[in-house]
Amino acid sequence: MLALAAAACGSSPSSSGTSHGPITIGVSVSLSGDFSGDGLATKQGYETWAAYQNAHGGILGRKIQIDFLSDGSSPTQVVTNYQKLITVNHVNFVMGPYSTLLTKPSSVIANRYGYVMIEGIGGGPSVFQQGLHNVFDVSASAKYQLITFAKWLVATHKPEDVAYASMTDPFLQPMLDGARAYLSAHGFTSVVYKLYPLETTDYTPIASAIAASKAPVVVLGTMPPDGYAFIQDFIQDKYNPKVLIEASGPDQGTAFVKAVGANNTGGIMVPNTWYPGSTFYQNSAMVALYLKMFGGTANDISADVAEAFSAGQVLTQAVDHLKSTSNSALEHYLHSNVTFQTVQGPVKFLPDGENEAATPFVFQWQKGTLVDVLPAGAGHPVPILAVKPVWGAGG
């Protein structure tokens, strides 16, 4: 009741395009808890976008100011945060948090108050199955993340045994299931299918089960900690799959190399929606500004940064076109089959908010570098290593 009263008293989405104050954006980020690493990268992505845009005139000539609240990776806290951002801070717009787990409840809150939620890191099917019209994902949705890989496997390999394992995560599991459904439909046999909870810290029994299957192809729905652990366990088990792809982990640059050893990286693949050398819209500017703001090397930049930056780019283009900060006008415009340009490539929204224009890439470690290998014919991919070198052989 209080929340409704607050909404009635002035927290309704702003439509003022003539104010001279900053445009305020509310975001909940996970700065502690399970998602703290990705949460920080997400925050940096939004900060990089705001800094870039402010250096180029802001939005509608107004500076961008982002209000960050930390949610501790908690689905409960993230709800509280977005309610506060909307009803107390009266931000003009809200943008998505990290993960499907947090985006789902957040988008409900945004919808309740008539706010659009543009996000780049919440592409699990459960987000789009809520029947909401206010949520827009600028990245490739989960079920299609591994489709480029699956199509390559079908095109270049005769049907083989495949071992699957995934964290029971609303993004990772659909990602794995999408690939499994496609491969099974094309004659590939699923010999191991293991799901494990987020709290798992001992992956040895799952790795042993996969190793015992001797499957030549392994597809894993991992976050970085389990992604590293599986590789370590496979090496201990002296198990060398011909093809190994992990949802996340190999994309973590030097952290991945340090964790698994440089000589063990060769041939390992990871899907992604972005890479530092991409020639997509404003990418080189984003990379340069990120390095100036946060240091490191281009290979250290997480895809989370690009995903958050992309969400900001779509908001910029839409609001600049509308010349209004009205959330209802924004929602209507985003649903009008317009194509936007981002550092991840083009974005065009389906009615449920998924990005139908997204083309997931596949990257592979070769000679100590993570290179773009698929899809062939897009950009400048390097020829793919069809068979992963044995452990310790480099790349």
Add this chain to the structure above:
Amino acid sequence: MLVLQAIIDGILVGGFYALMAGGLTLVFGVMEIVNFAQGIMVVLGAYLSYALFSHLSIDPFLSLVITMPGMFLIGVAVYWSMIKPIKQDRVIMSLLVMFAVGTIAEGILDLVFTSNLVQISTPYVNNSFTIGSLIFPDIYVYAFLMSVVLLAGVYYLLYRTRFGRSLRASMQNPTAARLVGINTDWVSAYTLGIGVAMAAAGGMVFGLTNSFDAASSYDLISRLLAIVIFGGFGSLSGALIASVLMLVIQDVVAVVWSPTWGQTTFYVILILILLVRPQGLLGRKAVRAQ
């Protein structure tokens, strides 16, 4: 054969979980404090070994010569600065204090090491040997042996030394212990120090076998508490048995059924045992009788 491999994996991994949980149960046994900071202390131990290996190339096992005394002192300092000053409702207040210690430590670790995942990557971490078709990862074998040695050392300290007698007297009856001249404050301080030092050893192994950041402590503390409750608060041998049982149950269920049900199965068994033995497998009464 896969089940046998899972049993071996469970026993080996359970060994170093016992080390981490041993400190927790020891502190409870003496001070009746549930050290909620034990998870972050494990992570601190992992970070210290990581830093010594990364910057000074000190082998993680060798680094324990530095990190265990260092963390022993941290435990003693925490007792004198934060636990000792509590004048009333000590058991309850100390819960909050240790929770606060954990939160502060997490913030500091995030600040110093950032929230990026790290792992201690020694050349031998990927090595293994086989007996028949069973695989024994070197690192888990080393860790298991180290855990056995350290737990045996703590056991010797408790049951074969004057300090151990003082400590057990403090566990059984603090007032009577004070009356016979035992300085229970120092016993408590040393106990917290030993508990935290054991976390340093467990943390080193955790850092070798898992990538981690400060947030890793949350998953750890929930598991460690389950182990301590299962084994019986205050019982070192109970912690060892519970650790091994927990890991074996989870690993076997993971290979024959599903990893998702591994933890669930363990907790169902835990509840059933607590219904029969509320004090856990080797609860405090059994310990005091030793």
